[in-house]
Amino acid sequence: MNLGRMRAIAFKEATHIRRDPFTLIMAIIMPVFLVVLFGLALDLDVKNIKIGIDDRDQSYSSRRLISLFHESRSFIIAKQGHWSDAEREIRDENISAILVIPHDFEKKIKKGEAPLIQFVADGSDNAILGPALSYLYGIQLQMRQQLIETSFQPKVKIETRYLYNGELKSSYFIVPGLMSVVLAIVSILLTALTISREWENGSMELLLSTPTNPLELILGKILPYSIIGMLAVLLVYLTARLGFDIPFRGNHLFFLLACFLFLTAYLAQGTVISIVARSQAVAMQMAMVSGFLPTMLLSGFIFSISSMPPFFQYFTMILPARWFLQIVRTLFLKEAGFMEIWSPLLALLLINLVLVNVARKKFKRTLE
Amino acid sequence: MLEVRSLSVYFGDFAAVKKVSFKVSKGEIFGLLGANGAGKTTTIRVMCGLLIPTEGEVQIGDTIFGKNNNGNNNNSAELIKSRIGYMSQKFTLYDDLTVEENWKFAASLRNMNNGIYKKRCDYLNQWLSLGDRTKQLVGKLPSGLKQQVALAAALFHNPDIIFLDEPTAGVSPYARMQFWNLIKILASEGKTIIVTTHYMDEAENCERLSLMRAGEIIALDSPEKLKHSTFPHGIWGLAEEKIPPCLREEKTLSMWPCGLNYHMVTHNLAHWEDLKKQHPILANATLVAPTLEDVFLELVEGRSR
Ligand SMILES: Nc1ncnc2c1ncn2[C@@H]1O[C@H](COP(=O)(O)OP(=O)(O)O)[C@@H](O)[C@H]1O
Ligand SMILES: [Mg+2]
Numbered sequence: 001m002n003l004g005r006m007r008a009i010a011f012k013e014a015t016h017i018r019r020d021p022f023t024l025i026m027a028i029i030m031p032v033f034l035v036v037l038f039g040l041a042l043d044l045d046v047k048n049i050k051i052g053i054d055d056r057d058q059s060y061s062s063r064r065l066i067s068l069f070h071e072s073r074s075f076i077i078a079k080q081g082h083w084s085d086a087e088r089e090i091r092d093e094n095i096s097a098i099l100v101i102p103h104d105f106e107k108k109i110k111k112g113e114a115p116l117i118q119f120v121a122d123g124s125d126n127a128i129l130g131p132a133l134s135y136l137y138g139i140q141l142q143m144r145q146q147l148i149e150t151s152f153q154p155k156v157k158i159e160t161r162y163l164y165n166g167e168l169k170s171s172y173f174i175v176p177g178l179m180s181v182v183l184a185i186v187s188i189l190l191t192a193l194t195i196s197r198e199w200e201n202g203s204m205e206l207l208l209s210t211p212t213n214p215l216e217l218i219l220g221k222i223l224p225y226s227i228i229g230m231l232a233v234l235l236v237y238l239t240a241r242l243g244f245d246i247p248f249r250g251n252h253l254f255f256l257l258a259c260f261l262f263l264t265a266y267l268a269q270g271t272v273i274s275i276v277a278r279s280q281a282v283a284m285q286m287a288m289v290s291g292f293l294p295t296m297l298l299s300g301f302i303f304s305i306s307s308m309p310p311f312f313q314y315f316t317m318i319l320p321a322r323w324f325l326q327i328v329r330t331l332f333l334k335e336a337g338f339m340e341i342w343s344p345l346l347a348l349l350l351i352n353l354v355l356v357n358v359a360r361k362k363f364k365r366t367l368e
Numbered sequence: 369m370l371e372v373r374s375l376s377v378y379f380g381d382f383a384a385v386k387k388v389s390f391k392v393s394k395g396e397i398f399g400l401l402g403a404n405g406a407g408k409t410t411t412i413r414v415m416c417g418l419l420i421p422t423e424g425e426v427q428i429g430d431t432i433f434g435k436n437n438n439g440n441n442n443n444s445a446e447l448i449k450s451r452i453g454y455m456s457q458k459f460t461l462y463d464d465l466t467v468e469e470n471w472k473f474a475a476s477l478r479n480m481n482n483g484i485y486k487k488r489c490d491y492l493n494q495w496l497s498l499g500d501r502t503k504q505l506v507g508k509l510p511s512g513l514k515q516q517v518a519l520a521a522a523l524f525h526n527p528d529i530i531f532l533d534e535p536t537a538g539v540s541p542y543a544r545m546q547f548w549n550l551i552k553i554l555a556s557e558g559k560t561i562i563v564t565t566h567y568m569d570e571a572e573n574c575e576r577l578s579l580m581r582a583g584e585i586i587a588l589d590s591p592e593k594l595k596h597s598t599f600p601h602g603i604w605g606l607a608e609e610k611i612p613p614c615l616r617e618e619k620t621l622s623m624w625p626c627g628l629n630y631h632m633v634t635h636n637l638a639h640w641e642d643l644k645k646q647h648p649i650l651a652n653a654t655l656v657a658p659t660l661e662d663v664f665l666e667l668v669e670g671r672s673r
Contacts, residue, residue: 008476019464202459209416209454210477
């Protein structure tokens with residue numbers, strides 16, 4: 001391991017990036033753009049879902065439940081009443097859903113049984129149904145805490161985050177998640193392309209004919225992109241704070257550390273891909289399949305991890321985004337200390353070490 | 369200086385190089401000549417430690433490497449990397465970097481400090497016709513100049529052995545001549561040079577040549593000796609319209625068009641004398657000097673079987 005050679009490779013890569021502003025734009029502007037775009041779109045969708053409420057219990061508990069809906073800004077109670085045909089009512093009254101509280105609601109709570117409520121929604125409007133269900137889930141959690149005073153311990157911590165997003169504001173929850181997904185995609189793509197480009201244009205052959213070793217090459221390649229990645233993090237962070245008024249309640253130093261570990265993990269994954277792929281087109285596809293899809297679908301960003309089949313729950317453990325999401329949501333929404341994030345931080349660090357080592361091992365010093 | 373012993377490289381079942389052996393001594397310009405796909409690049413890659421051969425070994429100085437090296441760190445193929453300079457066929461320089469940036473990069477991969485770098489720059493620049501274009505992007509240079517810059521990049525660390533894989537492909541004849549002058553200067557300084565080409569005229573510049581066909585060396589000697597051994601009875605040239613049709617059927621003679629003339633080679637001297645008596649027109653035939661191209665066509669393409 002020779003630092004001078006690593007620096008030379010990093011410096012050369014930085015020059016490539018300087019000469020090709022597209023990379024820079026993609027790396028820095030794109031994340032901000034995507035966060036703004038998705039943040040705004042999601043924010044608009046989920047506010048003010050009009051519902052009707054049919055309270056057949058008229059008890060203290062049912063009124064508390066209704067007030068939870070009142071407090072949440074996601075739902076507007078457009079109408080209260082008693083309907084025999086909810087479906088027609090939804091159609092005629094131009095509301096999205098009807099909440100039916102059965103007459104034994106309070107009785108069941110007092111007996112310690114799980115009360116059932118009915119939420120009849122217009123399934124044809126996906127844009128509303130999805131968020132509505134997730135808020136409903138949030139309200140359900142609040143309800144368990146406030147109404148059913150049993151000590152409810154969620155199995156997986158991530159569920160409790162809703163509790164700290166008191167207003168159930170979607171952007172609070174979604175923007176930090178979005179941030180991790182976007183950064184992951186950008187960082188994995190950039191590096192996946194950088195080494196495969198050297199294979200593709202044949203320059204790898206020249207690099208290999210020098211005493212350069214794999215670690216120097218890999219670290220030298222990652223370095224400039226991790227700086228760019230951190231810049232992107234900063235911009236996205238500012239966008240989140242200033243553009244979406246998202247509070248940040250945790251410690252910034254931990255946040256930086258988490259961002260760095262997260263980025264390097266994806267950069268290392270990108271490197272592994274570009275070592276294996278040897279052509280930019282293949283590298284691109286592999287980055288999509290191994291980076292984009294799992295990060296999008298399995299990190300807990302869209303589907304909550306606790307509701308996945310057990311196999312996938314275990315699988316998420318090797319995804320840097322899963323841990324990062326956990327850290328970021330904690331830091332944004334909670335006054336979390338080191339104790340609350342040390343385990344995901346450690347997980348990120350381990351993933352990093354494994355990936356860099358895999359990259360080093362995979363990297364043959366010969367042209368096959 | 370460099371010896372290759374019974375080298376074979378297989379890609380799957382396909383033999384790209386078959387039992388190739390040769391020796392190159394210090395200060396020699398050694399050429400590998402062959403058509404596309406003959407195995408020249410593959411042979412060079414093995415000598416540079418970039419490919420592990422299926423069989424055989426390479427010795428450079430006292431360092432031996434071959435199929436037993438698995439391509440990991442600290443093996444002998446790694447040891448020679450500080451002693452060799454390599455110009456590859458596929459890629460020479462980064463087009464989006466300037467000449468200077470390319471050189472700096474090449475030099476820092478060799479751990480060269482600034483002082484030595486400057487000295488080497490001055491030294492190499494005196495041979496190049498680069499002028500003040502060191503700050504230009506390489507992509508903007510004419511291809512002849514680009515090849516010179518690439519050669520210089522391979523020379524920064526002052527290697528003993530220089531491998532040049534088709535260094536003059538796609539370069540104008542004048543620039544090719546300039547490039548070969550550089551190669552000769554290097555050889556006169558004691559550098560060992562191994563160069564591949566498919567330009568016959570420039571192969572004449574090599575002190576020894578190995579002709580490759582389908583992964584095998586089919587002839588190895590100096591250009592002059594190759595010509596002599598391939599055409600021991602010389603090549604006879606005769607204007608086409610004068611050739612009697614029956615001569616074309618003659619089994620002991622190979623015949624091929626060359627410009628306005630026909631060239632003929634005899635495989636049987638006694639018979640040739642007979643033919644001369646039968647066809648007085650043959651007395652007009654003149655002896656022409658064989659070129660490497662003739663040698664190549666004869667041996668590699670098997671023109672006259
Ligand atoms: N990595 C490889 N995998 C499979 N076949 C290869 C590989 N490299 C070269 N070959 C084949 O080996 C033969 C020799 O190639 P090469 O050494 O590049 O020839 P040359 O340089 O003389 O044109 C060619 O037929 C080529 O297709
Ligand atoms: Mg070749």
